[in-house]
Amino acid sequence: MKNMHVYNLIAPPPFMEDYIKTFWTFSYDQFVKQKYSILPDGYFDLMYIFEGDKLVNTSLTGLWENKVDITYTKPVKVLGIRFKPAAATTIFKFPINEIINSSIALDNNELIPSAEQLANIVPFKTSDGIRLIQDYYSDKISRNVDSGKLNLFKHLDSSQGLQSLDSLTLDMGISPRQLQRKINNIIGIPPKKYLKILRFRNYCENAVADTYYDQSHLIKDFKQFCEESPEKIKNKKGVRFLQYNNFFNK
Numbered sequence: 427m428k429n430m431h432v433y434n435l436i437a438p439p440p441f442m443e444d445y446i447k448t449f450w451t452f453s454y455d456q457f458v459k460q461k462y463s464i465l466p467d468g469y470f471d472l473m474y475i476f477e478g479d480k481l482v483n484t485s486l487t488g489l490w491e492n493k494v495d496i497t498y499t500k501p502v503k504v505l506g507i508r509f510k511p512a513a514a515t516t517i518f519k520f521p522i523n524e525i526i527n528s529s530i531a532l533d534n535n536e537l538i539p540s541a542e543q544l545a546n547i548v549p550f551k552t553s554d555g556i557r558l559i560q561d562y563y564s565d566k567i568s569r570n571v572d573s574g575k576l577n578l579f580k581h582l583d584s585s586q587g588l589q590s591l592d593s594l595t596l597d598m599g600i601s602p603r604q605l606q607r608k609i610n611n612i613i614g615i616p617p618k619k620y621l622k623i624l625r626f627r628n629y630c631e632n633a634v635a636d637t638y639y640d641q642s643h644l645i646k647d648f649k650q651f652c653e654e655s656p657e658k659i660k661n662k663k664g665v666r667f668l669q670y671n672n673f674f675n676k
Contacts (some may be wrong), residue, residue, distance in 0.1 A: 430456050433668055435662030436556060444515040444576055445567060449556050452668065458667075463667050463671025465630070466490045466623045466651050468583075469508045470522055474555070476503040481509045484532045486518075488525035489613050491623075493653055499563055505555045510583075511613050512576045524571040580610060582617070588637070591617055626651050630670040 436449040447469050454460065468489065475483040477500070489511070516524040580669050581598055596619075602617075609617045626647045629637040638644040648656045652667070 430454060430458075430460060431462075439560065442560070442567065443565065444580070445510055445516055446563070447508040447510055449559070450504075450506045450508060452506065453502070454498045455501050457500050457543060458500050459497060461495050464490060464494045464496065464650075465626075465667050467625045467627045467630075467669050467671060468620060469510060470514070471509065472506045472507045476505070477501070478602065482591045486525065486532055487520055487529040488527060489615055489623075491527055491619060493591075493651060494527075507559060509578065512572070512579045514612050515572050515575050516570045517563060523612060524611065526614035574607075575612065582620065583624065585621065585624070586628040586637070587621040587623070588628075589621075591621070594621075622647065623651075630667075631665065 429452045434451045436451070438446040453604045466489070470489050471489070473483075473485050474481060475485070492535060509517070511522075531570065578598070582594065585594060590598075591602055591605070597603050598605070600608075605617050609615065609620060613620070614621075617633075625637055629644070629647075643654055647656065648659070652659060
């Protein structure tokens with residue numbers, strides 16, 4: 427069965443790039459059971475979920491440390507925002523570190539933008555939904571910039587997980603204990619684990635050969651984050667890791 431799902435990425439405008447990795451849409455059009463897997467990528471997501479033209483759920487995830495499976499049994503459409511960690515304190519007042527490896531449903535008072543605003547986008551029009559979200563966040567970002575936390579994550583992300591903690595903290599002029607406290611308080615994941623996720627993400631996004639020092643480290647991370655070895659995944663048909671759909675289905 428072909429074309430059961432469509433997954434698209436939409437780049438944010440430049441002024442949002444420090445806080446939003448991408449807008450994304452997902453649609454599944456079958457009344458058959460289908461499992462998809464989400465891999466750790468160092469981001470967290472806000473998702474508006476539609477059945478037909480009706481908004482039925484809005485959920486916020488924390489960061490994931492391990493693979494999580496999602497199963498669909500009927501047609502669904504999702505408008506999502508993939509946030510970078512710096513958005514946890516700039517855009518959200520909700521403690522993202524409290525929902526690590528999980529997600530929560532948001533009620534109408536917590537939604538940004540509101541359910542009513544998005545529910546009026548009928549039929550499902552991606553451009554209208556993204557424009558509404560951009561208008562809301564542009565003001566919030568301009569009023570709540572935390573340059574310290576923003577620069578912290580910029581520094582970590584630029585390392586792509588290839589720099590040691592000791593080297594990073596030396597560059598940033600802070601102690602490993604200070605870095606541990608800062609990162610845990612924001613995203614709930616220890617710096618060492620976060621850097622490991624960044625290294626894995628860098629490989630999945632770019633297939634960079636020198637991301638790993640040797641094959642054993644690559645296999646170890648694949649088994650931890652995908653629960654299978656690279657070779658088994660390569661030989662499987664229909665593996666559906668959504669964020670890295672193009673890479674894993676070459």
